[in-house]
Amino acid sequence: MMHAQETPFTPEGPQPLVREIAPGAAYPVHALGPLRGAVEAVQGITQAPMAIPAQSALAVAALAVQGFADVETLGGVRALSLYALTIARSGERKSACDAPLMAALRDYEKEMSKAQRDKMESWLNAQALWTGERDRILSDAKKSKGEKHTAAQADLQALGPEPSAPPSADRTVTEPTFEGLTKLFATGQPSLGLFSDEGGQFLGGHAMNSENRQKTLAALNDLWQGNPIRRTRSGDGHATLYGRRLAVHLMVQPTVARRFMADPLAADTGFLPRFLMCEPPSAIGTRMQANARCDDIALASFGDRLRAILDTPMPMDPEARELQPRVLGLDPDARTLLAGFADAIEAAQSPGGGLAHITGTASKAAEQAARIAGLLTLWADLDAHTVKAATMVDAITLAQFYLSEASRLASAAAVSAEIDKAEALRRWLLDSWPHLDVMARDVVQMGPNALRETPKVRAALAILEKHGWLVRLDAGAMVRGAARAEAWRIVKRSVDVV
Numbered sequence: 001m002m003h004a005q006e007t008p009f010t011p012e013g014p015q016p017l018v019r020e021i022a023p024g025a026a027y028p029v030h031a032l033g034p035l036r037g038a039v040e041a042v043q044g045i046t047q048a049p050m051a052i053p054a055q056s057a058l059a060v061a062a063l064a065v066q067g068f069a070d071v072e073t074l075g076g077v078r079a080l081s082l083y084a085l086t087i088a089r090s091g092e093r094k095s096a097c098d099a100p101l102m103a104a105l106r107d108y109e110k111e112m113s114k115a116q117r118d119k120m121e122s123w124l125n126a127q128a129l130w131t132g133e134r135d136r137i138l139s140d141a142k143k144s145k146g147e148k149h150t151a152a153q154a155d156l157q158a159l160g161p162e163p164s165a166p167p168s169a170d171r172t173v174t175e176p177t178f179e180g181l182t183k184l185f186a187t188g189q190p191s192l193g194l195f196s197d198e199g200g201q202f203l204g205g206h207a208m209n210s211e212n213r214q215k216t217l218a219a220l221n222d223l224w225q226g227n228p229i230r231r232t233r234s235g236d237g238h239a240t241l242y243g244r245r246l247a248v249h250l251m252v253q254p255t256v257a258r259r260f261m262a263d264p265l266a267a268d269t270g271f272l273p274r275f276l277m278c279e280p281p282s283a284i285g286t287r288m289q290a291n292a293r294c295d296d297i298a299l300a301s302f303g304d305r306l307r308a309i310l311d312t313p314m315p316m317d318p319e320a321r322e323l324q325p326r327v328l329g330l331d332p333d334a335r336t337l338l339a340g341f342a343d344a345i346e347a348a349q350s351p352g353g354g355l356a357h358i359t360g361t362a363s364k365a366a367e368q369a370a371r372i373a374g375l376l377t378l379w380a381d382l383d384a385h386t387v388k389a390a391t392m393v394d395a396i397t398l399a400q401f402y403l404s405e406a407s408r409l410a411s412a413a414a415v416s417a418e419i420d421k422a423e424a425l426r427r428w429l430l431d432s433w434p435h436l437d438v439m440a441r442d443v444v445q446m447g448p449n450a451l452r453e454t455p456k457v458r459a460a461l462a463i464l465e466k467h468g469w470l471v472r473l474d475a476g477a478m479v480r481g482a483a484r485a486e487a488w489r490i491v492k493r494s495v496d497v498v
């Protein structure tokens with residue numbers, strides 16, 4: 001009889017493979033400054049994780065203020081746009097958190113849509129009159145020559161350009177294609193929000209399919225940077241849209257997030273590192289009605305402030321509808337704080353450092369802090385011209401939280417990939433491998449294609465051993481007629497363990 005070494009699994013037998021993800025830190029709600037009251041109010045009502053309403057508040061505030069100013073950073077002037085990714089499973093009350101913080105924006109869109117319909121009726125009449133007059137001038141010109149042609153040219157010049165249609169009143173979209181988004185920027189508002197409490201519909205939709213993903217990611221990257229949008233379409237020719245801004249908030253379930261984070265294109269293009277990501281610990285099972293709190297004053301104050309900003313005309317060229325934001329500077333103390341944060345993050349990216357595995361995200365952390373600081377500054381005072389040190393302290397605290405979440409989630413993604421390989425090995429051992437024992441070289445030579453390298457095989461074997469699907473045999477145990485230095489017994493049920 002072959003003897004197994006002591007094993008780590010329980011007497012109940014092999015255990016399911018699990019993705020062990022360390023819990024995240026508590027959300028630093030104290031650093032939200034003027035947004036704190038509303039976030040705490042929504043959390044009190046919903047009892048959801050604090051990070052969920054915090055993400056919504058930051059995204060809505062970004063949409064509100066991003067058209068008014070750009071912010072000074074250590075690398076130059078940048079847009080105030082923020083991209084947020086909130087990861088939470090069904091039942092975490094994502095929509096319930098989002099709705100009260102979006103309420104004033106939805107009311108504004110509804111009112112502006114009605115006003116736009118009234119303007120559309122006036123425009124249709126004006127366009128009909130313009131078209132009729134132009135047709136009359138051209139018709140008269142065709143009937144005669146010489147002086148009449150010259151007079152027609154003068155009449156057309158006096159008629160002027162065709163009346164422009166009133167711009168779309170929409171400030172938010174949920175599932176845009178690249179073409180649809182650029183068209184809306186061309187004909188509508190220059191500051192938009194891509195907001196969805198079912199973000200998987202966008203990440204899995206037409207804009208992100210294999211054919212469109214690369215151009216969509218490139219366009220969204222440009223918008224985050226504040227770069228112009230360039231498009232070339234058959235029939236429309238080439239067009240460049242300057243001075244457009246986009247805020248993004250996608251709420252997604254963990255399975256969707258894992259696929260998105262595992263997409264090499266999303267990481268390699270720098271799209272994923274532009275997001276402020278978080279996956280807060282679940283609150284399901286703890287949300288008792290006796291603990292619910294209501295703060296109508298804080299929510300009303302947030303809604304009033306949001307409406308006041310939305311009612312303020314954005315600085316723009318009236319014809320091209322191109323935003324002309326001013327520059328929001330950093331006061332000397334704020335710049336010093338940001339430089340110190342940037343240096344600390346840079347050092348942590350060195351080989352072996354704590355952030356070496358997420359250099360793409362880490363390299364943007366200081367800029368994210370500057371953007372957040374600019375957002376908090378303008379939310380408090382839309383006419384402000386500099387970011388103060390106290391606000392930068394809060395922004396750095398928030399940026400550090402999001403960086404720690406990115407690090408944790410990247411590590412979790414790596415663990416998930418290892419678990420997936422271990423699961424593939426487990427299925428192969430149970431369904432295809434004819435022996436009751438296995439060695440690493442067996443898997444390298446004949447196992448699943450994803451496990452044809454010794455380091456990957458050893459990692460998968462270790463996971464299966466930890467969860468009780470394999471039992472390590474004593475060194476020198478006889479396996480298939482020979483003494484083996486290292487081998488494992490495959491466990492199919494608890495009585496297999498001897």
